[in-house]
Amino acid sequence: MSHFPSSTETTSEAPAATSLSPAADPDRLLPADPGTRAIARELLARVEDLPIISPHGHVDAAMLELDTPFPDPATLLVSPDHYVTRLIHASGVPLENLRVGGTSAVEPRETWREFAKAWPLFDGTASGYWMRDSFEHVFGLSREVNAENADALFDELDAKLKSPAFRPRQLFKDFNIEVLATTDDPLDDLAAHAAIAKDPSFTGRVLPTFRPDAYIKFAAAGWAERVEKLISVAGDGLTGYAGYIRALENRRQYFVEHGAVSADHGVRTARTLRLDTTTAEALFEKARRGEATAVDADVFEAHMTYQMARMSVADGLVMTIHPGVFRNHHTESFNKFGADTGHDIPFAVSYTEALRPMLEDFGTAPGFHFIPFTIDETAFSREIAPLAGFYPSVFIGAPWWFLDAPDAMLRFRGAVTETAGFSRSSGFIDDTRAFCSIPARHNTSRRIEAAFLARLVAESRVGEARAHQIIVDIVDAAPRRAFKL
């Protein structure tokens, strides 16, 4: 089963002609100018069928280990996707009606009806584009979603999701995923990853990622208990701050041994600080006593970002940071539905001065890879591209979150390429927990790369033959290089 026919196939067999969805157009997202589109089409053909490399995301490894069947369409595609639920919420639908955060005030079918009614809201959005693409190419729906056919589509999708062709492992194969990284708690035993690695019937790689935020942010609920446990489990008998640092180093080593290639940090800002041990220790103990202020928390986080860089230099884990998001902006919704429910809102952050203490010490350290992501797109041309254009350790994080969308990705390439070329970027990151959207997201990215490069060729800024090499490098070699795959 080929869920995702390449544009070439589509053109020659023309099966898309039966679909009225814009997602059936083999030229979707390519530039409208006919000459440029022709160049883009050729570029896309080079990469559309390459395997998917996904070095950062939020899929659950156990799902792939156990090949857990997917739930109903609403529980799979709507409720957990905060890209989707937030916009329906903005239109006036309570999050309860969408079964957000594990709530169950209504039946899944009712949630699906809300989604179907809200479907026009998604026109022009990245989420809408991915969903339509998945409906067409993963689920093979022949009809556009709308309030009238909501029930019929729910049933059609539900039946498909119950079929063997839609089990996670089969989709993993059909999606042509070569590498998929998950995001994991430092104390996770990584048993699912180990089981997958040992299973000869599973051909792709599923790698863990070390994500220690909840052990670093004083304000995270349960921080003190979590840290206590970390030290006792992995601190080699050391106590306090020394045990904490040792335990983090040990758990990173454990992740390395289980195939991890990177550590990810959801820092509030990009600030880094070199504190002496005495000062760091004092802050740490103050927090354990429950006395730390918000300023203390920021200072300690900046110190720990520096420490994490030091550890990355030592153990080789690629370091990624995701700063500049105000998490859980609406407390009432957070209290009712938990985190990741659609009200994490970006704010402006700076990188040049913030990263300096760390880059001064580790910016040219052999083998160190540091990838800053941002959702403040003003930082691309002003700070991130110039930093990556000098420091061998710095790779430009792909457009993230609200920016991993067609126009925003084009703006990204326009902002960084003239300063840093193509060699300094991380490759595409889907960063998603929506497993079924993975091919749509990577395909979107490949189309945009083709669109951008086609313009450079049409404007005689890059030779066409060279552009064919570059697009393969961007799609395939860049993530392998940046993430040491």
Place this chain on the structure above:
Amino acid sequence: MSHFPSSTETTSEAPAATSLSPAADPDRLLPADPGTRAIARELLARVEDLPIISPHGHVDAAMLELDTPFPDPATLLVSPDHYVTRLIHASGVPLENLRVGGTSAVEPRETWREFAKAWPLFDGTASGYWMRDSFEHVFGLSREVNAENADALFDELDAKLKSPAFRPRQLFKDFNIEVLATTDDPLDDLAAHAAIAKDPSFTGRVLPTFRPDAYIKFAAAGWAERVEKLISVAGDGLTGYAGYIRALENRRQYFVEHGAVSADHGVRTARTLRLDTTTAEALFEKARRGEATAVDADVFEAHMTYQMARMSVADGLVMTIHPGVFRNHHTESFNKFGADTGHDIPFAVSYTEALRPMLEDFGTAPGFHFIPFTIDETAFSREIAPLAGFYPSVFIGAPWWFLDAPDAMLRFRGAVTETAGFSRSSGFIDDTRAFCSIPARHNTSRRIEAAFLARLVAESRVGEARAHQIIVDIVDAAPRRAFKL
């Protein structure tokens, strides 16, 4: 008399062929790529002749009530338009020569000559585009403005402006304005609005807007006296801060009863604060004693923005804010010519943290509509679209001031659509005191919406039939929805 023929009419009758002005091109502002242009042309045809809905602006209601004839061309089109006078001033012409701020150092004809000489400065600007469009489609000039024909054009325009066809009420009808909101002092008796509402011969709606800035900003000249009067007129006998709050509530109610649908706030920043009454009262009294600092003024303004939101939740007035402008940057010009004379300069403002206290409490309040405008376009993708993509109360303010121009409007759509779609925006706002430019401004906006949507269609991101619905929604339904019209 059809001042503003639709593109269809223009095409079929081809009267524009006699004009050499770029404004005569029925395809003006549409994308150059022929395929995309064809799509845009069809989209534009759907909306070009729809009535104008102008929910925020600065036209004087009394002018419409009394049908006051317009003055000479310089006094109508040049002197009061700080978009126009500032650029002539930048070229070295003193504001005196332009009769700015009611000064009369020279005759109007002399000011018109300065304008005609300066006309080439406006190539590529939004003001230039609107003026050329008005010259072509409102005033029917057959010649481009230049220094040589300045006097002749002055006479030609002056004669037209003296004719019945150019009286405000006739133009209001010819412009096809359905709703026009003015901006009014809280103590205004709104007699002009009442007279218009009662007049059966006037078919459009002219609505007041509550704008309390001068009663909130401690630094506004005459603040203490103004507040004194407000309390005594509308404070229900209460005194001090309690009387002040009560009086504002009462005057809002008066506006509601006179048809107002919104309250507008020219805040310095987007900051909001929940002060307890004792603290607010202390600041208020400190200001009445003339002892408040600039910091006090900012804190009190943030508190009052929160209070205004609270009142909007209660009385249903849509709340709009216009932050981030350094008013009266050049003191010498302010002293000589007053406010709104071309030297209000934007600065960077943040929204995510600033609006949080207010959105925490009112962000999901039923019926609350909050529309932040910005002239810091970096906030669109980073903060405003994500906020509007979650909070049902938040609508994305249309591009404002320096940003209500073709390229900036395209950048706006490119920045917000992928995150928030089309349903979360306020609809176009002309925000103008230049009555005769209203059709040009709305027409410009409609062309840009067509251009943006046409690209999405050409790239198979939105289906063409759906795009035809969306453009009608954007142009017509969006402002009605956002402003409760």
Place this chain on the structure above:
Amino acid sequence: MSHFPSSTETTSEAPAATSLSPAADPDRLLPADPGTRAIARELLARVEDLPIISPHGHVDAAMLELDTPFPDPATLLVSPDHYVTRLIHASGVPLENLRVGGTSAVEPRETWREFAKAWPLFDGTASGYWMRDSFEHVFGLSREVNAENADALFDELDAKLKSPAFRPRQLFKDFNIEVLATTDDPLDDLAAHAAIAKDPSFTGRVLPTFRPDAYIKFAAAGWAERVEKLISVAGDGLTGYAGYIRALENRRQYFVEHGAVSADHGVRTARTLRLDTTTAEALFEKARRGEATAVDADVFEAHMTYQMARMSVADGLVMTIHPGVFRNHHTESFNKFGADTGHDIPFAVSYTEALRPMLEDFGTAPGFHFIPFTIDETAFSREIAPLAGFYPSVFIGAPWWFLDAPDAMLRFRGAVTETAGFSRSSGFIDDTRAFCSIPARHNTSRRIEAAFLARLVAESRVGEARAHQIIVDIVDAAPRRAFKL
């Protein structure tokens, strides 16, 4: 010898057909849409052969005075160009291998090989575009650079550089440079400029520029000694702060007498401050005692920016500022290789409030010209265009450094034109020390101006005849006007 044939010539004689380089395309950088491209081609033809006016850059006047032969290709084109060396460094090559900062760990040929191997890194970058353009049009290379032909190209270029056709004065003539401004130390005797001015065989103008940073920034190495010398040489016998100010005034006068038209300021931020003399004097003496803090240094710099404006009003030197760059971000590289070695990184700066004290006092001063440059492109539409759209003294600095690249220049025009038109910009600035890249840089800029204007014509926003006037004005008249040439 015509190094730089115009597009018209190229088209008619078609010699480019023999080259496979994208740089041989006479339509390079013009928009892909055929209709718009045709308009752009005509616009470009108007200006492609106009003389080069370069009012700000870093070429050495003595090189032109003495007609010093250029060194080998690596020493000329690679080692001193931090745009080039930084990206090779980012790919993992130590700066030693590139002979950066006058080091000589390897032979030039070895550095050239590193460059040739690294050449693909430059695809899509501004540096790569300029170099390819120079290879094609200045050096007449018929082959693309690559690791295999590195030695052969080194020899071919080296032979050319030793020939009389490649001596600085011949190239100056061939490049059709009319005006070239250098950047000079206030105590420079400007002998080279004087010699060139007196030499009847040298037809262009080579003008000095007053650049006092090292005498203003307390933290500049050797500040105290340098200031000491300045006062003793030019202070008219006055001592301390009074002598310092007098000496700066005197040296500016000396520069004026030697043809200078501008003074340039590499300020940390755009901040300006009016300190009273006592306060300024106290800071100055504190710094001479070596006791000044970083805050003191910032305050004094802001004060001196104001003072420099005052002096510009008096002596007529155009004032340019280049703020917002964190210089020497990586201390280890700075210690080993010195300044300007690729790790100056931009950061966000604001202009509206920062420039106000200065603009309040001098913003409308007759004859005062003030040109802020920026590498924070968010400031263009938000602050710089609005400022230049009111103050007769303010001209919008052309895109600078990381922004003087095709896409960034288009974004610049898109950001400023709708607010400030075309009359308020400074004209193109190459700001380069890479003499041989000057024609490529100016040609790039002219192509982008043609591309931008062609779109406005295609969208009927500017008439075609008028666009032909505007492009000549932008390319030729604007720099003459802004820099008083």
